[in-house]
Amino acid sequence: MNICVVGTGYVGLVSGICFAHIGHNVICVDKDTEKIKMLNSGRIPIYEKGLEELYLKNVEQGSIRFTNDLKEGVKNSDIIFIAVGTPCLADGNADLTAVESVAKGIARFMNGYKIIVNKSTVPVGTQKWVSKIISENNEGNYNFDVVSNPEFLREGTAVYDTMNPDRIIIGADNTYAAGVIAKLHEPFKAPIIITDPESAEMIKYASNAFLATKISFINEIANICERVGADVQEVARGMGLDKRISDKFLGAGIGFGGACFPKDLKAIIKIGEQVGYEFKIAKDVIEVNNNQKLKPIEKLEKALGFIKGKTIGILGLAFKPNTNDIREAPSLEIINRIQQLGGKVKAYDPKAMESAKMVIKNVEFVNNPYEVVKKADAVILVTEWEEFKSMDLKKVKNLMNTPVFIDGRNVFKPEEMIKMGFEYYCIGKKDYGFNVDFHLRVAVTK
Numbered sequence: 082m083n084i085c086v087v088g089t090g091y092v093g094l095v096s097g098i099c100f101a102h103i104g105h106n107v108i109c110v111d112k113d114t115e116k117i118k119m120l121n122s123g124r125i126p127i128y129e130k131g132l133e134e135l136y137l138k139n140v141e142q143g144s145i146r147f148t149n150d151l152k153e154g155v156k157n158s159d160i161i162f163i164a165v166g167t168p169c170l171a172d173g174n175a176d177l178t179a180v181e182s183v184a185k186g187i188a189r190f191m192n193g194y195k196i197i198v199n200k201s202t203v204p205v206g207t208q209k210w211v212s213k214i215i216s217e218n219n220e221g222n223y224n225f226d227v228v229s230n231p232e233f234l235r236e237g238t239a240v241y242d243t244m245n246p247d248r249i250i251i252g253a254d255n256t257y258a259a260g261v262i263a264k265l266h267e268p269f270k271a272p273i274i275i276t277d278p279e280s281a282e283m284i285k286y287a288s289n290a291f292l293a294t295k296i297s298f299i300n301e302i303a304n305i306c307e308r309v310g311a312d313v314q315e316v317a318r319g320m321g322l323d324k325r326i327s328d329k330f331l332g333a334g335i336g337f338g339g340a341c342f343p344k345d346l347k348a349i350i351k352i353g354e355q356v357g358y359e360f361k362i363a364k365d366v367i368e369v370n371n372n373q374k375l376k377p378i379e380k381l382e383k384a385l386g387f388i389k390g391k392t393i394g395i396l397g398l399a400f401k402p403n404t405n406d407i408r409e410a411p412s413l414e415i416i417n418r419i420q421q422l423g424g425k426v427k428a429y430d431p432k433a434m435e436s437a438k439m440v441i442k443n444v445e446f447v448n449n450p451y452e453v454v455k456k457a458d459a460v461i462l463v464t465e466w467e468e469f470k471s472m473d474l475k476k477v478k479n480l481m482n483t484p485v486f487i488d489g490r491n492v493f494k495p496e497e498m499i500k501m502g503f504e505y506y507c508i509g510k511k512d513y514g515f516n517v518d519f520h521l522r523v524a525v526t527k
């Protein structure tokens with residue numbers, strides 16, 4: 082099939098490359114000229130495991146190309162995916178400006194029947210709204226169908242998830258268009274649910290809100306565990322064996338970030354509000370998460386007494402491992418708070434240094450984890466990259482000014498960290514090595 086994917090971000094680029102890989106002719110369109118220049122010069126603008134190899138292979142085979150020209154994409158395709166960003170507006174609603182602009186463009190450039198597929202995460206009713214925009218701007222009066230096909234890939238495992246989805250959701254008014262989109266996804270061998278567009282749009286928000294709730298739930302359990310002397314990892318292990326609960330998304334930590342959960346929660350709250358319903362749980366999930374992101378600061382203050390003038394090392398900037406995405410990452414809030422409190426920050430991330438440099442100021446960016454910890458008064462592990470899990474901890478301890486280690490992702494074993502001489506703080510367990518008298522004394526003398 083001839084496919085056009087509009088928007089070459091995490092979703093559009095990965096989907097486009099995967100469709101090319103399973104044998105289709107793909108044109109990827111983006112309005113960002115730098116991105117397209119980069120993609121046309123043999124480089125990809127994002128990091129995703131396995132993506133570069135697939136990209137190079139399909140470019141070489143001629144099954145995928147990249148352009149800024151929407152007209153070229155629309156005219157040469159039977160199916161057009163909309164995969165542009167739908168960020169959060171100040172009031173919490175999803176910003177549909179990019180979807181609207183692409184829909185108008187598609188309508189203007191249509192030269193025959195097209196199936197327009199909305200892959201962006203959009204409020205309930207958007208499929209109908211996009212159909213209306215296309216009808217109103219469709220000068221050639223061509224037939225078309227608009228299908229809702231929400232995306233569930235996870236950054237960090239986006240290629241794997243696209244090739245091995247848990248399910249494919251297709252929301253359509255028309256059985257022919259639904260059938261074409263179902264056939265397109267058959268090679269992925271996943272259950273395909275064909276439903277109405279409103280339910281398809283809701284499935285996406287409901288799924289993300291549920292996953293975010295699970296994270297905030299275990300983080301609240303973690304906070305209680307710290308106070309009652311329980312170990313949240315043991316609690317999660319015990320809970321997770323219950324098949325009704327499952328062990329997924331039960332890792333306590335310093336909260337979720339990324340381009341999806343925060344904005345999708347706000348959007349589903351708005352969707353509810355617009356029909357007179359208050360989605361109370363979603364509101365609490367956001368509040369719990371905002372507090373959880375600053376957990377390391379609480380622990381830093383406990384450990385150091387005060388942060389002013391101290392050097393704090395940050396291990397990991399991306400919102401999760403295996404991506405270079407720092408949108409809404411806990412690292413941003415943590416760094417900002419340390420700086421407000423007068424601390425100095427050194428940071429390193431295996432893949433997100435470039436994206437971080439564009440938004441974080443007054444941070445010493447270094448080239449490896451050992452430079453982060455060198456002469457640091459405390460270190461915070463923010464993102465659980467494999468590189469950090471395999472650090473030489475003896476070396477880490479010896480390089481630090483004071484061996485205060487705040488493990489925001491419960492990567493290490495407390496007993497081992499204590500044995501090595503660290504003052505070790507993690508999430509949802511008791512703090513190890515903390516000596517409040519000592520720190521109070523230091524704080525008072527200073």
Ligand SMILES: NC(=O)c1ccc[n+]([C@@H]2O[C@H](COP(=O)([O-])OP(=O)(O)OC[C@H]3O[C@@H](n4cnc5c(N)ncnc54)[C@H](O)[C@@H]3O)[C@@H](O)[C@H]2O)c1
Nearest residue numbers: 088089090091092111112113165166167179201202232236
């Ligand atoms: N990132 C994820 O993990 C993920 C997962 C599932 C769903 N989604 C949803 O998919 C959508 C895209 O997310 P993303 O993370 O890929 O976003 P992104 O910001 O990485 O990419 C969006 C791309 O769209 C381009 N774009 C914007 N307006 C355009 C226009 N008018 N014409 C052409 N291109 C335009 C941008 O330049 C950008 O390259 C969002 O609705 C998001 O909620 C994202």
